[in-house]
Amino acid sequence: MTSGLWLGKISPKTENMISALIGFVFLIAMTAGIAIVAAFLLDLVARRMGLVLRSLIAGFIGGVLLMALPLAMFLTIEGEGISFLSILPMLVAGLFLMLFVGFPAAYFFGRRRQQVCGAPITPETFE
Secondary structure, rough: EEEEEOOOOHHHHHHHHHHHHHHHHHHHHHHHHHHHHHHHHHHHHHHOOOHHHHHHHHHHHHHHHHHHHHHHHHHHHHOOOOHHHHHHHHHHHHHHHHHHHHHHHHHHHHHHHHHHOOOOOOOHHHH
8 A cells, every 4th residue: 555645545456547547538638729829810810711621620630749759759659660450540549539639629729719709791791
């Protein structure tokens, strides 16, 4: 038994599970945060694009950006003897982060922002 800082006496197995859970929550929160920031920037820069396309791009940025560092480190450490099957789990994890975390966060943020700011003004409005 080890003495946790705020949990009292816990076993190392429980401590590892808590650390993994905190890491998982942090990964989800970072993916959603990066996707929301990307959605905000895309809303400012490319307002004429549709909401779904902007949300997909923002989700892609959120999912891929977090998996780029571990993937780059893995490719650097492994060197030339690397196969596609060894990096496939990281690519699938990035895809899942994009589809199930980044896209919904960016979509709901963009939809809420569209309700508050109004629909984009098209050039046909002034003609």
